[in-house]
Amino acid sequence: MHRSDDQDVLDLIRSLMSFQVTLILTGVNIPGLGLLREAKWDPRRRQWKMPPLETTRVHGLEVTQTERRFEMVELGTFGYSTDQQMQDFLDHLQGIEEHLRLHKGGPGMLTEGSMPGYLYRRCQGVVGILARLIADGAQEAMDSGRELLNENLLDEIVIGREDRDDEDPLQPQAALKPGGGPKPGKRRNSAFDDQGPEAAAG
Known part of the structure; x- marks a missing residue:
């Protein structure tokens, strides 16, 4: 939060508070980044100076007045050891499934x-x-x-180093695989061939 651009973002976020709507903003490590913390310009040092943190704490972190105007909801990873956790994960998969437009896909694919x-x-x-x-x-x-997601196809997809404990799971890096890349020949129009549910019903 020491750059002018950072403070401009903070000003924009504060301006959102005057809207008579509910906004849901998402990000990673918001308390740690200090995105909601106001700095002051130090003309002598010609840089933004972070003020001392206040004593009020939320989830063990000191917060500023701006931060207190937002309700922080921490979302962790899905679990898979109880029936409820499995159902929550299934519900999430179903939501993804309903928005996939693969010609041979359908309910139950995921x-x-x-x-x-x-x-x-x-x-x-x-x-x-x-x-x-x-x-x-x-x-x-x-x-x-193939127009379908199954285990055989997904086995060909490598996302970062999934078996490495020291990798940051929030920053996956795509790894190239042998034979990867677009296939030769005519490619499917993936943007404009979905006519929507009304066309499918007609």
Whole structure:
């Protein structure tokens, strides 16, 4: 928060408070980044100076007046050891499934059989890794003409180093795989071929 651009972002966030609407803003490590902490310009040093933190604490972290105007909701990773945790993960998968537009896909593609357990093992409950795996898998399904996500196809997708404990799961890095990349020939129009539910019903 020592740059002018950072403070401009803070000013924008504060201006949102005057809207008569509910805004849901998402990010990673918001308390640690100090995004909601106001700094003051020090003309002598020609830099932004962070003020001392106040004594009020939320979740063990000291917060400023600006931070207290927001309700922080911490979202962790999905669990998979109880029936409720499994159901929550399945509900999330179903939400993804309903928005996938693969020609051979459909209900149950991500939520039935061994697929939920497979996906959980691949992402360990981290939403960012799951989203990247599904996105890269869907692209491969379109490029290859298979138009379906299954374990065999997803086995070809490598997301960062999923077996490394020292990797940051929130910053997955795509790894190239042999034979990867677009397939030759005519590519599927992935942006404009979805006519929507009304066309499908007609």
